[in-house]
Amino acid sequence: MQQPLPMRVFNTQQADFEQQLQALLATDLTVADGVQTAVDHIIAEVRSRxxxxxxxxxxxxxxxxxxxxxxxxxxxxxxxxxxxxxxxxxxxxxxxxxxxxxxxxxxxxxxxxxxxxxxxxxxxxxxxxxxxxxxxxxxxxxxxxxxxxxxxxxxxxxxxxxxxxxxxxxxxxxxxxxxxxxxxxxxxxxxxxxxxxxxxxxxxxxxxxxxxxxxxxxxxxxxxxxxxxxxxxxxxDMIAGPSEILVVCDGQTDPDWIAMDLFSQAEHDELAQSILLAYDDEFIAQVQASVAKLLPQLARSEIAQVSLANRGAIIRVADLDEAMVLTNRIAPEHLELSIAEPEQWLPKVRHAGAIFLGRHTPEALGDYCAGPNHVLPTSGTARFSSPLGVYDFQKRSSIIHCSPEGAAQLAKVASVLARGESLEAHARSAEYRYKP
Known part of the structure; x- marks a missing residue:
């Protein structure tokens, strides 16, 4: 294969960083008209036949x-x-x-x-x-x-x-x-x-x-x-977008490990996204060298190369504090904190589908056997969504069992509010319980 294209390197201090970040994170999830037309036809056929x-x-x-x-x-x-x-x-x-x-x-x-x-x-x-x-x-x-x-x-x-x-x-x-x-x-x-x-x-x-x-x-x-x-x-459950990984590293993890962690998502498909946040210029160069060295060895190297070239990036941040701010902005599907004492930084993470702490916790373990679910929110939806879990297969019903005394007190409140909304039957239904 051709020599791998280097991953783009951005710097948060660049004047156009905001524009570059928005372009990097933009994901087009629109469906082609032909696909939707075909799907509508299939659904109609199954319903009728x-x-x-x-x-x-x-x-x-x-x-x-x-x-x-x-x-x-x-x-x-x-x-x-x-x-x-x-x-x-x-x-x-x-x-x-x-x-x-x-x-x-x-x-x-x-x-x-x-x-x-x-x-x-x-x-x-x-x-x-x-x-x-x-x-x-x-x-x-x-x-x-x-x-x-x-x-x-x-x-x-x-x-x-x-x-x-x-x-x-x-x-x-x-x-x-x-x-x-x-x-x-x-x-x-x-x-x-x-x-x-x-x-x-x-x-x-x-x-x-x-x-x-x-x-x-x-x-x-x-x-x-x-x-x-x-x-x-x-x-x-969700409409999932392409797979994502965001790695935050303090420069002390083996660069080969970091490169392979980035590949673990890039090999999924060309639209997958792999991003590294780091603040050590020498380490960034080492990761780039590892990417160039290891990528040709992958069985799915062509897919990974397109993913890394088009949607991957290394973002140079000032420090870990800035990395945490940017992490919450990106709200990644998978977040690796490949840093010393990662538990200290965990409270600063508000938006991530799954969080992998430490240098010995690659995302791949979560995909298969760690235990937590690997069905995770993508495309920034970790801002408001959660991993698939038992709670997705349970539902909740409210229980209200009023005593006569309790009903009399609540009915007075309900009567006032119902009449304020011009809903007479609601009010009278409540009033029967205390007979004003």
């Missing part, structure tokens, strides 16, 4: 002909067989990762609560799990067994009664690691369907695929567009 549309679209897009709609469902025995086919090393890795993910998410489970006021009125909140959830898992070249664990296990911990997984099998090829992960995670049903048609089936239901309450999981632009289109009919 149900299972037969799924059969037809599978033949068209995945290039294999199901004998019937029933053959789209993958039996549990096939998942078990896949678990047995994979190597012992793979099986142990999946099992260990699943146990760590499960244990972490156990800590997120919320419980119902109540309290009683002095007059006997009881107020509280009831926590219940969603009835049924759909998990979309990419198939073909983009097969991610780790995503199976990260999406199914929190739902199971939350107590979701039924988890439905959909995964395309292009050319009829099954990914054993994906099926094995599904078996370990305890998925209830699996359908070999993908694309916008799978999202539509989960959102509206067909003769064979049950309608769900929420759809989670990553996918291509057609899947993302379909999720956006059915939002409101069902809940969704």
């Amino acid at each position: 149900g299972d037969q549309a799924l059969v037809d679209f599978t033949a068209q897009f995945d290039r294999w002909q199901p004998q019937s709609a029933a053959s789209l469902e993958v039996p549990q025995a096939a998942l078990t067989a896949a678990l047995e086919r994979i190597s012992e090393q793979e099986r142990e890795a999946l099992t260990l990762a699943a146990e760590r993910v499960r244990q972490y998410h156990e800590h997120q489970r919320q419980e119902s609560w109540q309290y009683t006021e002095t007059d006997g009125t009881v107020l509280g909140q009831q926590i219940t799990a969603l009835d049924r959830v759909g998990v979309y898992v990419p198939g073909g070249k983009a097969s991610y067994p780790s995503s199976v664990l990260m999406n199914i296990l929190p739902a199971k911990v939350a107590g979701v009664a039924e988890v439905i997984m959909v995964v395309p099998t292009p050319d009829g090829v099954v990914n054993d690691m994906v099926f094995a992960a599904a078996a370990i995670a305890g998925v209830d049903r699996v359908f070999a369907i993908g694309g916008a048609q799978a999202v539509a089936a989960l959102a509206y239901g067909t003769e064979s695929v049950p309608r769900v309450d929420k759809i989670v999981g990553p996918g291509n632009v057609y899947v993302a567009s379909a999720k956006r289109a059915v939002f409101g009919q069902v809940a969704i």
Whole structure:
């Protein structure tokens, strides 16, 4: 391959830094008209023709002909067989990762609560799990067994009664690691369907695929567009943008480590973003040299090179204080604090999807087996969004149980406010409880 293009270096003291930063962070998530038109057509077909549309679209897009709609469902025995086919090393890795993910998410489970006021009125909140959830898992070249664990296990911990997984099998090829992960995670049903048609089936239901309450999981632009289109009919996790990593380094970490950490996102796709914040000029030069040395060794070097050249950057900051300010401005999906005593700086981080502390905590560990979820907010949405978790599969209902004394007192207040809003029935309904 050609000599790697150097990552751009910005300096916060440059007069045009603000313009450069805005251009660097700009992400165009608009969907081409042709994609949206195709997605709308697919959704309409699934709504009107149900299972037969799924059969037809599978033949068209995945290039294999199901004998019937029933053959789209993958039996549990096939998942078990896949678990047995994979190597012992793979099986142990999946099992260990699943146990760590499960244990972490156990800590997120919320419980119902109540309290009683002095007059006997009881107020509280009831926590219940969603009835049924759909998990979309990419198939073909983009097969991610780790995503199976990260999406199914929190739902199971939350107590979701039924988890439905959909995964395309292009050319009829099954990914054993994906099926094995599904078996370990305890998925209830699996359908070999993908694309916008799978999202539509989960959102509206067909003769064979049950309608769900929420759809989670990553996918291509057609899947993302379909999720956006059915939002409101069902809940969704998020519309994810390209992968991101922001590394803050004090110049004391091995530059090869930092370069490879930047590559860990750049190799995802050409739109992924890798940014380094540092304040040591010599260290910045060392990282650039490491990038040039190590990039040609990557199997996905061409993808990573485009990502680093077009959307990557090294930003020279004045010090760690300025790095923290800039970090919160960027609100990255993944944040590595590769610095001494990172815990001291943690309180200054307000906006980040996941925070990796110290020199020995690369983002890659979080992707697979550390325990926290790797489904994270992107494109600056960490300013107001959180990682996928058990709380995404639970909902809250308010509890109000008034005693006669409590009702009489609250009704007086409600009556005044209701009449102030010209809602007579509201007022009279309250007044019946204290008979003014």
